[in-house]
Amino acid sequence: MNTTQTAVKMVLDRWYASIKNCNSIFELLTDEQLEKEIAPNKNRGIYLLGHLVAVHDDMIRLLDLGDKLYPELFEPFIKAADKTVAEIPTAATLRGFWNKQNEVLAEKFNSLSVEDWFQKHTAVSAEDFANEPHRNKLNIIITRTSHLQYHTGQIVLLKP
Amino acid sequence: MNTTQTAVKMVLDRWYASIKNCNSIFELLTDEQLEKEIAPNKNRGIYLLGHLVAVHDDMIRLLDLGDKLYPELFEPFIKAADKTVAEIPTAATLRGFWNKQNEVLAEKFNSLSVEDWFQKHTAVSAEDFANEPHRNKLNIIITRTSHLQYHTGQIVLLKP
Numbered sequence: 001m002n003t004t005q006t007a008v009k010m011v012l013d014r015w016y017a018s019i020k021n022c023n024s025i026f027e028l029l030t031d032e033q034l035e036k037e038i039a040p041n042k043n044r045g046i047y048l049l050g051h052l053v054a055v056h057d058d059m060i061r062l063l064d065l066g067d068k069l070y071p072e073l074f075e076p077f078i079k080a081a082d083k084t085v086a087e088i089p090t091a092a093t094l095r096g097f098w099n100k101q102n103e104v105l106a107e108k109f110n111s112l113s114v115e116d117w118f119q120k121h122t123a124v125s126a127e128d129f130a131n132e133p134h135r136n137k138l139n140i141i142i143t144r145t146s147h148l149q150y151h152t153g154q155i156v157l158l159k160p
Numbered sequence: 161m162n163t164t165q166t167a168v169k170m171v172l173d174r175w176y177a178s179i180k181n182c183n184s185i186f187e188l189l190t191d192e193q194l195e196k197e198i199a200p201n202k203n204r205g206i207y208l209l210g211h212l213v214a215v216h217d218d219m220i221r222l223l224d225l226g227d228k229l230y231p232e233l234f235e236p237f238i239k240a241a242d243k244t245v246a247e248i249p250t251a252a253t254l255r256g257f258w259n260k261q262n263e264v265l266a267e268k269f270n271s272l273s274v275e276d277w278f279q280k281h282t283a284v285s286a287e288d289f290a291n292e293p294h295r296n297k298l299n300i301i302i303t304r305t306s307h308l309q310y311h312t313g314q315i316v317l318l319k320p
Contacts, residue, residue: 001293002164003164003167003274003275003278004162004163004164004167006278006293006294006296007163007164007167007168007171007298008167009294010294010296010298010299010302011167011171011302013294014302014303014306018306038199038317039198039199039200039317040199040200042317114163115163118163118166133161133166134166134169134170134173136166136170138167138170139170142170142171142174143174145306146174146178146305146306146309147309149306149307149309149310149313150309150310150312150313151313152310152313153309153310153311153312153313153314154313154314154317157198157199157202157314
């Protein structure tokens with residue numbers, strides 16, 4: 001295994017370990033607990049669950065791996081703040097989305113070669129990418145792992 | 161820039177951006193706000209500040225870059241839970257440690273070459289490393305960035 005292969009493995013391992021950790025917390029929480037705010041007047045667990053699915057959905061587009069699975073989540077879970085949208089999907093529905101999405105993402109990620117991960121993502125132009133080769137697909141995994149960890153640190157607060 | 165160099169840059173960029181983001185939150189918070197719990201009956205901000213310094217201090221040892229700066233923080237901020245140790249350093253002291261440490265870490269990280277980052281860290285044996293080349297110094301940065309993001313998502317809750 002050369003250093004480039006090792007680097008891709010480390011980044012993907014961290015993503016999958018972060019998903020697994022977050023998932024184990026979701027599984028510990030009841031739907032009722034998910035409805036609670038992580039701290040007084042802050043986001044609810046259910047909003048963060050929907051937010052993670054919506055943000056991870058956008059990775060599919062950024063990685064040029066197809067269309068979003070749940071485009072309808074952008075509006076209530078990215079554009080809108082929590083508790084400002086009258087109707088959002090139930091916790092059970094969002095849990096289903098989360099599980100299905102994690103399967104689909106893993107399958108799509110597995111289809112990329114080590115070289116593919118260093119190709120540009122879809123939000124950067126070919127011209128900019130020529131000078132900024134770090135704006136590649138692997139960097140999408142790196143930044144979204146950070147984002148996932150940030151919110152996992154919040155969701156865990158719902159554990160009684 | 162080859163793919164290995166790009167990978168190292170991406171991982172270090174994410175570390176520094178995470179430090180900068182966490183730092184900007186600490187700077188927004190007063191010492192009084194840091195004394196508060198991030199959520200009812202959870203860790204206080206000051207504990208998380210001390211915890212981050214203690215965990216990052218251990219990176220120096222893991223990366224074979226010298227001795228810890230603040231070994232006295234292990235006991236109250238890693239071994240012990242929050243609110244179980246009678247006396248801990250003040251927020252002002254910990255802020256000083258945090259700032260100084262970030263300077264020292266950046267200087268030490270800069271001393272490593274791209275090849276150095278793929279060498280084994282000090283907590284893995286040469287035998288194990290031969291079969292598990294991902295247990296290298298760069299992976300210490302990757303995992304500690306995750307850890308930092310996790311707690312940053314908590315510390316931000318102290319913003320009024």
